[in-house]
Amino acid sequence: MAVVAFTTGLILLAALPLVFSMFFAKKWSPKGLHCYVTGGSSGLGLALALLLTRRGAHVSIVARDEKKLKTALAELEKARQNPDQKLNSYSFSLNEADASTAALDAASAPHGGRTPDVIFLCAGTATPGFFVEQTEVSLRKAMDSAYWVQAWSALAASKRMVREGVKGKIVFTSSILAYFSMVGYSSYSPGKHALRGLAETLRSEMQLYGITIHLFCPGTIYSPGYEEENKTKPEITLKIEEADSGLQPEQVADALIAGIERNDFHIAADFLGNIFRASTRGGTPQNNVLVDTFFALVGWVGLPIWRKGVDALIIAHGKERHVEYLKERNFFD
Ligand SMILES: NC(=O)C1=CN([C@@H]2O[C@H](COP(=O)(O)OP(=O)(O)OC[C@H]3O[C@@H](n4cnc5c(N)ncnc54)[C@H](OP(=O)(O)O)[C@@H]3O)[C@@H](O)[C@H]2O)C=CC1
Numbered sequence: 001m002a003v004v005a006f007t008t009g010l011i012l013l014a015a016l017p018l019v020f021s022m023f024f025a026k027k028w029s030p031k032g033l034h035c036y037v038t039g040g041s042s043g044l045g046l047a048l049a050l051l052l053t054r055r056g057a058h059v060s061i062v063a064r065d066e067k068k069l070k071t072a073l074a075e076l077e078k079a080r081q082n083p084d085q086k087l088n089s090y091s092f093s094l095n096e097a098d099a100s101t102a103a104l105d106a107a108s109a110p111h112g113g114r115t116p117d118v119i120f121l122c123a124g125t126a127t128p129g130f131f132v133e134q135t136e137v138s139l140r141k142a143m144d145s146a147y148w149v150q151a152w153s154a155l156a157a158s159k160r161m162v163r164e165g166v167k168g169k170i171v172f173t174s175s176i177l178a179y180f181s182m183v184g185y186s187s188y189s190p191g192k193h194a195l196r197g198l199a200e201t202l203r204s205e206m207q208l209y210g211i212t213i214h215l216f217c218p219g220t221i222y223s224p225g226y227e228e229e230n231k232t233k234p235e236i237t238l239k240i241e242e243a244d245s246g247l248q249p250e251q252v253a254d255a256l257i258a259g260i261e262r263n264d265f266h267i268a269a270d271f272l273g274n275i276f277r278a279s280t281r282g283g284t285p286q287n288n289v290l291v292d293t294f295f296a297l298v299g300w301v302g303l304p305i306w307r308k309g310v311d312a313l314i315i316a317h318g319k320e321r322h323v324e325y326l327k328e329r330n331f332f333d
């Protein structure tokens, strides 16, 4: 009896924030806010920019390729809700600090020089491959394309927000590969883990200024970037990924916005992401005590079983094919 009463009490307690947010709390809305989206010309970034435009935000997108930017901006124009919305695109390579500052300055200009309210950092690239085939150049480049491509913008935006007193948001797009990693991702996963380290630091530190931080960790997104990464992705990596059903960029953008509306710090895109998120939480805030405990329990039982299967698969692949693969590429010469 006491156990039932205790459990019911616990469930009600855990449901309270949900009930509160459904009926009382003012939901976060991008309407009228200036949203800055890096990587806004493709995949997740583009889907997000479109969603924000439909929700009445001013949207600035940044990427390198001008042609893709032009096409993306035309799509945003079609999604425009009112004539006052400012929709702009900027071509910058965000791997460098100076260019990241310049991009943000350029995007602020049409807004009277005011820093954007929300910084969505979506730019990023993965080039999977085996570790023994990497070089100093490839590993440094990968760190640029996973970590620095977002970190420099976060630095520039933080300085601007603090100087101007803007109580904005900075949203990092990491990956489910910041919760674990596996064969093929030695060049990419470390950068995504590093983003997690930065986001957790900033979640703590930016409280000094009223700036909010979110960390988004999606699994497979069927984007142009995904098509590209599959060109170098080892067969074994692709095979392990079959367990992840994947999502369309629009679904992933929806999941991100829903997480921000709930004011979650760690945001996962689906069931699998939530299992890894809840199992790898460390000292960061829970999203919902009860739901997170459920996900963590599923992970506690399921993850070791899954991992054992994956390890067996990798060992078998090593015996059957991998040495041949390396020989074909003259690795031993
Ligand atoms: N696809 C997936 O399975 C997953 C992706 N992610 C992450 O989600 C984010 C979006 O991925 P996805 O939609 O697949 O990406 P896409 O490759 O489809 O798009 C990437 C965007 O970022 C821009 N970009 C890349 N590098 C730079 C740079 N150095 N400077 C400026 N812009 C840049 C690209 O434009 P341009 O090349 O013209 O500069 C493009 O607009 C990335 O951070 C990725 O790591 C996370 C989990 C899974």
Ligand SMILES: CCCCCCCCCCCCCCCC(=O)[C@@H](N)CO
Binding pocket: 126, 175, 176, 177, 218, 219, 220, 221, 226, 229, 240, 241, 242, 243, 244, 272, 275, 298, 299, 302, 303, 306
């Ligand atoms: C009960 C537990 C079951 C566990 C099943 C686990 C399945 C794991 C699938 C791996 C998914 C990898 C996604 C990579 C995303 C990414 O960031 C890259 N595409 C780079 O862009």
